[in-house]
Amino acid sequence: MTTHRRLLATGFALGLTALLPGAAAAQGNLTVYCSVQEEWCRPMMQAFERATGVRVAMTRKSSGETMTQIRAEAANPRGDIWWGGTGDPHMQAAEENLTEEYRSPRMADLHPWATRQAEQARFRTIGIYAGALGYSYNTTELARRRIAAPTCWADLAKPEFRGEIQVADPNTSGTAYTMLATLLQVMGEEPAFTFLSAMHRNVNQYTRSGAAPARAAATGETLVGITFLHDAVTQKIAGAPVEIVAPCEGTGYEIGSMSIIRGARNMENARRFYDWALTPEAQAIAGQANSYQLPSNRNAPIPPQAPRFENIRLIDYDFARWGSAAERTRVISPWEREVRAGAR
Amino acid sequence: MGALTLARAALICATLGLFLAPWHGLQDGFSELASWPRDSAAPLVALLLDGSRWWLWPVALLLALAAPALLRGRAGGGLAWIGAGLVLAVFGAGYAIGLNGLNWSWLAPLLGAPPPQPSLGWGALLVLAGGIGLFAAGQAARGRFGADAFVAFLVCGCGFLLVLFVFLPLVNMLSAALYEDGRLAPAAFGARLVAPEAWSLACLSTHAGCGVVWNTLLLATLTGVISTLLGLGFALLAVRGGVQQSRFGAGAFRAMTILPLITPPFVVSLALIVLFGRTGIVTGFMWDWFDIPRSRWIYGLPGVLLAQILAQAPIAFLLLDGALRAISPSLEEAAATMGARRMRVFRNVTWPLLKPALAAAFLLGFVESLADFGNPLVLGGDFDVLSTRIFFAIAGARHDPGRAAALALLLLALTFGAFALQAWWLGKRRYTTVTGKGDSGLPAALPRGLKFTCAAVVWPWMIFTALVYGIILVGGFVHDIGRGDMSFTWRHLGTGFEIDWFDGAPAFLGSAWDSLFTTIQVAAVSAPLTAGLGILLAWLIARQNFPGRRGLEFMTMLSFAIPGTVVGVSYIMAFNVPPVELTGTALILVICFVFRNLPVGVRGGIAALAQIDRSLDEASATMGAGAFTTLRRVVLPLLRPAIVTALAYSFVTAMTAVSAVIFLVSARHNLATVYIVGRVEAGEMALAIAYSTVLIVIMLAVVLGIEKLVGRARLGRGSAPPIRAGA
Structure with a gap:
């Protein structure tokens, strides 16, 4: 009877506090903004709760939405740590002074690409995984058209792929911007724009979300989808008839990152999470959650399905330069003018 | 209610706020109350005495100023000044001194370097309510608002809430259009408003796309026209074509009108892709059987248009059905008696009389299409409209709040332009046919040719709708509908809604439970508030005469006309x-x-009030009842259908809204639609569809339950449905 009443009272109090302005976390809490798939976010948070006893409140939003939220909340931050999502917005947050500098003792265990990115961001963000850029094609559709399988970027400009390529719009998607920056670095500016204009004739749609082309290729809505390779792997493992290509000319990559939000209310716990998320055990969760990126800790097990960097010609992607807002505008404007506005 | 009663109540309220309730917001919930009356739970009086909030002394002084006259039983016009002073003092100090100390540096000579000041709490809320009450009492004492303190308080209170929660946030946000890199730049503002991305006409001469404004206008006009015509076909068949005599016909028509209201965003678009995408079910069938080449026509204008018509045609039907039933047949009979053929009667009598309803249906389709965000997002392809462009200007890879604000202003202008056009077009004529004079005859039957045309359009559309919803129903329970794997599974429902039993208590393990519970809670709390406030405002606007009435009405419409992302x-x-x-x-x-769905309650209330003769109010007033008693005993009971409609509608929209809340949800309070968006992004269509099915079932139960409880009331999305007095 008393338990019942206590339960009722607690329920009532909880209901009321839920409506209270600014009812924030008590001791031992942590608010995480998570920008990978929900499927991966949840086991991560549960594992951290089990490992430390800290209560985690997690919101999953895309990295663009999270960035907008952090920016709007800057005067009175609500989140403590931002985990996951492509590196560009994290670099931007560092540039805009929205995130906190922190040097984790785990830094020494990381791959050089992760530490290099951290240095470029003045230690306001750190890499937790990496994924190479490339494309995937639908084997059923390819066989139907009797086209030779593409292996390079240059193949995508061939006339037989007319209306069969899908790629995101760099205005809205970090994936597409990574592609733009990659091609400029691989080919040089002038030839890159020539290639993009030629490929533009083959593009059936510039999607808004970066993961959409991988999905469209998996269902056959398009023949080729330009995407991060791990997104394509997820589709392939789910049974889609897709083949994954790391282009022969070399390709760029994203570094999924993590940043502590400036003015975090639970700074201590945010740092604990930061250190924990860089451990091999925490990074091993990705593979179990159908995410096949390359973990940033050298000792973390690489999911067997993940596209290995050893087999991919990776370029030396300059994140600081290509991630800056000025460079972004400098590159996207001519793309809109010369490529996007062209005839198809 | 007299001015004195109100003023005394306000004084008591404000005094409680001064002496008892904690002045600042409780950051850690009610546990902080333990420290009362010190530290974070201190009431204002304690803060004043220890000198830490000395700049709030005016609050206490103003209250002391109001007290003596009220204790002696006199309420004068001076109270208005005191009330206004209280509100200004609290808000002025609140904005001037924020979390980082002084915000308004020009006040430094006066305030020095004050300590940081956290947010306002319960105490401040009580003082503010008191301040508004005193202000209203003062106005009533001066004879404004018909010298009725109750009306004065309602107007002032509603006005305050609307300014705080509608007007200020929007002005704040839209003013971003005026700034560039933190500096005032009127030139940039002008450039943004006439930017080629909005107005370019390149698509007429080249292959490049047109400006978003043209795209948006084209889509909205097409949606408005086609859904109105379809709705008209439905209505003619239902009212004049004898469909509703059969049980099946009536049931099918009724299902048509409810389904789109309770459909969560995205799900219709997803179903359309499953059916008509390049690897879609119908597409594959057409290819195998008729050699029609598979194409991607669904992505772009056709797909978005189709999805929007699916949602809008039933609503046009609701409006036109009501209008058609309300047309008295006497004019038609007269025409027939004079020898006009059926077609001629329809063309020259019925059609002109339907004009206002046609305009309303078109306007609604037009405005809803402008505001739609989910369908263009999923199906738009390269076809960009204002709502999606605004979203990506805010949350995309290139963040530009100035551009977003300018585009939002353009969208706002389109919406208000449509409203103005409708008012101008309808303002000149009268369309009354229902008079009090006895039986008016039987409605004319539909001309044969017209009936066949209607049937030929309506029934295929009905089958199409059934197909789309069939896909939604099936999609959540098969392995992967996107790739055509149609074997049955509970997996998706299990991921979202797994329940396990531990020690006899259920444990909600599924990942969707939290968001589902929050959604239902929030919808259940906001629905009665929306309906209540909306009906009150409608009553004030329709039945009371006071300065600023137009302004109040405008503000209630404002939040509806603004894209959700901007809000x-x-x-x-x-x-x-x-x-x-x-x-x-x-x-x-x-x-x-509450503030986003308010217009529905207000519009519905105003329309319903227009049907209730003012003489009832006057009779009540003559017998000595004040405004409060008249409202409670006479008006509210007559408004029951409108209240029910507003309740059901606001519950349903609170469960299906997405663009406005995507930035407002937090870890502890996530909403179903935001969860669904995440799933769609990740490509988990099946889980998204399964969750949508659950939402549809819940909303259906609620809508039918409300109808059962209070009698049938019509549902209309975004507009005042036609409600007859005493219905």
């Missing part, structure tokens, strides 16, 4: 920092829904 971001920007700090709570979701 969402403007809310975080306005309510993330003191004095009003609400982000991260469920309260901000409730407030957002």
Whole structure:
């Protein structure tokens, strides 16, 4: 009877506090903004709760939405740590002074690409995984058209792929911007724009979300989808008839990152999470959650399905330069003018 | 209610706020009350005495000023000044001194370097309510608002809420259009408004796309026209074509009108892709059997248009059905008696009489299409409209709040332009046919040719709708509908809604439970508030005469006309920092829904009130009842259908809204639609569809339950449905 009443009272109090302005976390809490798939976010948070006893409140939003939220909340931050999502917005947050500098003792265990990115961001963000850029094609559709399988970027400009390529719009998607920056670095500016204009004739749609082309290729809505390779792997493992290509000319990559939000209310716990998320055990969760990126800790097990960097010609992607807002505008404007506005 | 009663109540309220309730917001919930009356739970009087909030002394002084006259039983016009002073003092100090100390540096000579001041709490809320009460009492004492203190208080209170939760956030957000790199730049503002991305006509001469304004206009006009015509076909068949005599016909028509209202965003678009995408079910069938080449026509204008018509045609039907039933047949009979053929009667009598309803149906389709965000997002392809462009200007890879604000202004102009056009077009004529004079005859039957045309359009559309909803129903329970794997599974429902039993108590393990519970809670709290406030405002606007009535009406319409994304971001920007700090709570979701859905309650209430003769109010007043008694005993009971409609509608929209709340949800208070968006992004269509099915079932139960409880009331999305007095 008393338990019942206590339960009722607690329920009532909880209901009321839920409506209270600014009812924030008590001791031992942590608010995480998570920008990978929900499927991966949840086991991560549960594992951290089990490992430390800290209560985690997690919101999953895309990295663009999270960035907008952090920016709007800057005067009175609500989140403590931002985990996951492509590196560009994290670099931007560092540039805009929205995130906190922190040097984790785990830094020494990381791959050089992760530490290099951290240095470029003045230690306001750190890499937790990496994924190479490339494309995937639908084997059923390819066989139907009797086209030779593409292996390079240059193949995508061939006339037989007319209306069969899908790629995101760099205005809205970090994936597409990574592609733009990659091609400029691989080919040089002038030839890159020539290639993009030629490929533009083959593009059936510039999607808004970066993961959409991988999905469209998996269902056959398009023949080729330009995407991060791990997104394509997820589709392939789910049974889609897709083949994954790391282009022969070399390709760029994203570094999924993590940043502590400036003015975090639970700074201590945010740092604990930061250190924990860089451990091999925490990074091993990705593979179990159908995410096949390359973990940033050298000792973390690489999911067997993940596209290995050893087999991919990776370029030396300059994140600081290509991630800056000025460079972004400098590159996207001519793309809109010369490529996007062209005839198809 | 007299001015004195109101003023005394207000004084008591404000005094409680001064002496008892904690002045600042409780950051850690009610556990902080333990420290009362010190530290974070201290009431204002304690803060004044220890000198830490000395700049709030005017609050106490103003209250002391009001007290003596009220104790002696006199309420004068001076109270208005005191009330206004209280509100200004609290808000002025709140904005001037924020979390980082002084915000307004020009006040430094006066205030020095004050300590940081957190957000306003319960104490401040009580003082503010008191201040508004005193202001209203003062106005009533001066003879304004018909010298009725109750009306005065309602107007002042509603006005205050509308300014705080509608007007200020929007002005704050839209003013971003005037700034560039933090500096005032009128030139940039002009350039943004006439930018080629909005107005370019390149698509006429080249292959490049046209400006978003043209795209948006084209889509909205097509949606408006086609859904109105379809709705008209449905209505003619239902009212004049004898369909509703058969049980099946009546049931099918009724299902048509309810389904689109309770459909969560995205799900119709997803179903359309499953059917008509390049690897879609119908596409594959056409290819195998008729050699029609598979194409991607669904992505772009055709797909978005189809999805929007699916949602809008039933609503046009609801409006036109009501209008058609309300047309008295006497004119038609007269025409027939004079020898006109059926077609001629229809063309020259019925059709002109339907004009206002046709205009209303078109306007509704037009405006809803402008505001639609989910369908263009999923199906738009390269076809960009204002709502999606605004979203990506805010949350895309290139963040530009100035551009977003300018585009939002353009969208706002389109919406208000449509309203103005409708008012101008209808304003000149009269369309009354229902008079009090006895039986008016039988409605004319539909001309044969017209009936066949209607049937030929309506029944295929009905089958199409059934197909789309069939896909939604099936999609959640098969392995992967996107790739055509149609074997049955509970897996998707299990991921979202797994329940396990531990020690006899259920444990909700599925990942969707939290968001589902929050959604239902928030919808259940906001629906009665929306309906109540909406009906009150409608009564004030329709039945009371006071200065600023038009302004009040305009503000209620404002939040409806603004894209959800803009509302969402403007809310975080306005309510993330003191004095009003609400982000991260469920309260901000409730407030957002209440003020966003308010227009429905208001419009419905005004339409219903127009049907209730003022003489009833006057009779009540003559017998000595005040405004409060008249409202409670006479008006509200007559308004029951309108209240029910507003209740059901606001519950349903609170469960299906997405663009406004995507930035307002927090870890503790996530909403179903935001969860679904995440699933769609990740490509998990099946889980998204399964969750949508659950939502549809819940909403259906609620809508039918409300109808069962209070009698059938019509549902209309975004407009005042035709409600006859005493219906």
